[in-house]
Amino acid sequence: xxxxxxxxxxxxxxxxxxxxxxxxxxxxxxxxxxxxxxxxxxxxxxxxxxxxxxxxxxxxxxxxxxxxxxxxxxxxxxxxxxxxxxxxxxxxxxxxxxxxxxxxxxxxxxxxxxxxxxxxxxxxxxxxxxxxxxxxxxxxxxxxxxxxxxxxxxxxxxxxxxxxxxxxxxxxxxxxxxxxxxxxxxxxxxxxxxxxxxxxxxxxxxxxxxxxxxxxxxxxxxxxxxxxxxxxxxxxxxxxxxxxxxxxxxxxxxxxxxxxxxxxxxxxxxxxxxxxxxxxxxxxxxxxxxxxxxxxxxxxxxxxxxxxxxxxxxxxxxxxxxxxxxxxxxxxxxxxxxxxxxxxxxxxx
Numbered sequence: 406x407x408x409x410x411x412x413x414x415x416x417x418x419x420x421x422x423x424x425x426x427x428x429x430x431x432x433x434x435x436x437x438x439x440x441x442x443x444x445x446x447x448x449x450x451x452x453x454x455x456x457x458x459x460x461x462x463x464x465x466x467x468x469x470x471x472x473x474x475x476x477x478x479x480x481x482x483x484x485x486x487x488x489x490x491x492x493x494x495x496x497x498x499x500x501x502x503x504x505x506x507x508x509x510x511x512x513x514x515x516x517x518x519x520x521x522x523x524x525x526x527x528x529x530x531x532x533x534x535x536x537x538x539x540x541x542x543x544x545x546x547x548x549x550x551x552x553x554x555x556x557x558x559x560x561x562x563x564x565x566x567x568x569x570x571x572x573x574x575x576x577x578x579x580x581x582x583x584x585x586x587x588x589x590x591x592x593x594x595x596x597x598x599x600x601x602x603x604x605x606x607x608x609x610x611x612x613x614x615x616x617x618x619x620x621x622x623x624x625x626x627x628x629x630x631x632x633x634x635x636x637x638x639x640x641x642x643x644x645x646x647x648x649x650x651x652x653x654x655x656x657x658x659x660x661x662x663x664x665x666x667x668x669x670x671x672x673x674x675x676x677x678x679x680x681x682x683x684x685x686x687x688x689x690x691x692x693x694x695x696x697x698x699x700x701x702x703x704x705x706x707x708x709x710x711x712x713x714x715x716x717x718x719x720x721x722x723x724x725x726x727x728x729x730x731x732x733x734x735x736x737x738x739x740x741x742x743x744x745x746x747x748x749x750x751x752x753x754x
Contacts (some may be wrong), residue, residue: 427721440479441714442473442616445493446502446726448527448706449610450661453741455725464501464726465747468738471495471729473750475614476736482681485616485624485658486524486547493520493543493626496612500582502726503610505541508580508630510589516580518630520546521557525652532557532644540573543628545599546644547570555588557644580630592634611643613660615652615710619732623712625650625658632665641665646661647675654712656681657688662725663705665674671699677709687711692719 437667438602446468471492478488485608497505507515520542521532531550533552534557539545548570553636558566604639610631618624628652629643642649642665649665651674669673688711696707696719706720708727719726726736730749737744 422665436604438619439621440617440619441475441710441716441729441731442472442488442492442614443572443611443708443710443716443718444468444475444496444614444727445660445662445706445708445718446471446496446612448720448722448725449612449703451722451724451726451740455528456740464740465738465745467496467501468726468728469747470750471499471731472736472738474617476749479616479618480732481523482619482622485618485622486522486626488616488618488685489614489624489626490522490547492614493612493628494541497541497543497628500502500576502612503585503630503632504628505610506580507582507584507585507609508519509610509633509635510581511631511639511701512593512634514589516630517635517638518542518580519640520626520628521644521646522550522626522644523624523650523651523652523681524550525625525656528653530556530646530650532562532639532646532650534561534644535638536559536567537577538564538574539567540579540658540745543626543635545570546619546626546628547575553659556646559640560638570680585633588633596634603689611649611662613643613650613662613708615658615660615708617658617710617712617714621654621712622653623654623658623710625652625660627660627662629662629665642668642673645667647672649674651675651678653678657691657711659707659709660681660705661705662719663722665699667700671695673699677707678740681711687716688717689719692717695719703732 475488475492476581500507517535525532613627627643649661655676677691680686706725709717
């Protein structure tokens with residue numbers, strides 16, 4: 406019988422199967438096609454009644470473009486890390502958001518920028534805080550992760566490292582915008598008049614991205630200009646792993662936006678991951694438990710992608726600039742309660 410079977414195989418192959426290859430390790434694990442990405446541009450006092458249609462559309466167009474950049478990277482097999490960095494770099498250059506160009510002013514009238522990035526496949530992370538001349542803080546944060554033994558560099562040390570690795574530099578004034586200067590002046594006037602400085606609007610403004618790639622890896626990235634009129638050297642949650650950023654292939658990737666001090670107190674990003682891992686919550690349930698159960702009302706929001714690609718975008722503020730896409734064709738953008746199905750920008754950009 407073995408001779409008969411061998412003869413039959415030889416005959417079949419000579420009849421058109423000459424290219425057939427036999428392997429002792431058959432391909433039982435074909436390449437994944439699953440990917441998901443979510444992005445945010447900050448949460449806070451975004452009044453739907455006073456926002457003009459032109460302002461709304463400008464924000465949505467930017468979110469749509471940023472989302473499409475990340476989606477294209479993932480669709481072609483790129484890494485979650487690259488997709489997150491690409492999105493955040495784009496948003497850092499958009500003056501509508503409080504990260505990079507358009508960052509808020511400190512009390513002293515300057516800009517101090519924070520960012521972090523995390524690789525869920527190995528828990529490596531990089532962060533920078535208080536940088537003043539780095540055009541893309543997220544790029545410097547990734548360099549910290551990949552080119553040093555450290556996780557966070559701050560202030561002058563981060564600036565010196567930026568010179569060492571050759572990331573793009575700009576004058577601190579490059580981040581200026583009239584809108585942010587006006588916000589600073591209003592805030593300082595409130596302080597001079599004795600008005601409260603703890604209104605939620607003073608804490609808003611961050612950009613971020615979370616992604617699952619076709620290789621099954623998760624990543625998260627967050628970047629911010631901080632809070633208007635912040636004190637010297639203030640650091641919020643955005644560069645703190647476990648507070649504003651977290652990624653772990655076992656659970657999820659998270660990026661937060663809002664009252665940084667609150668996100669730090671409650672280690673919001675890690676709490677979401679812990680709820681998924683130890684309480685068997687879905688991404689949506691875990692995000693809601695953190696945002697509505699740990700944070701105070703109007704503190705902010707989060708975006709989450711779990712290890713199988715499910716997306717959650719939860720906030721307890723008037724709105725959150727956000728968008729999401731996946732391999733099923735989902736492509737949505739939104740600011741307030743409802744998300745809107747949109748068309749990808751496409752490769753003609």
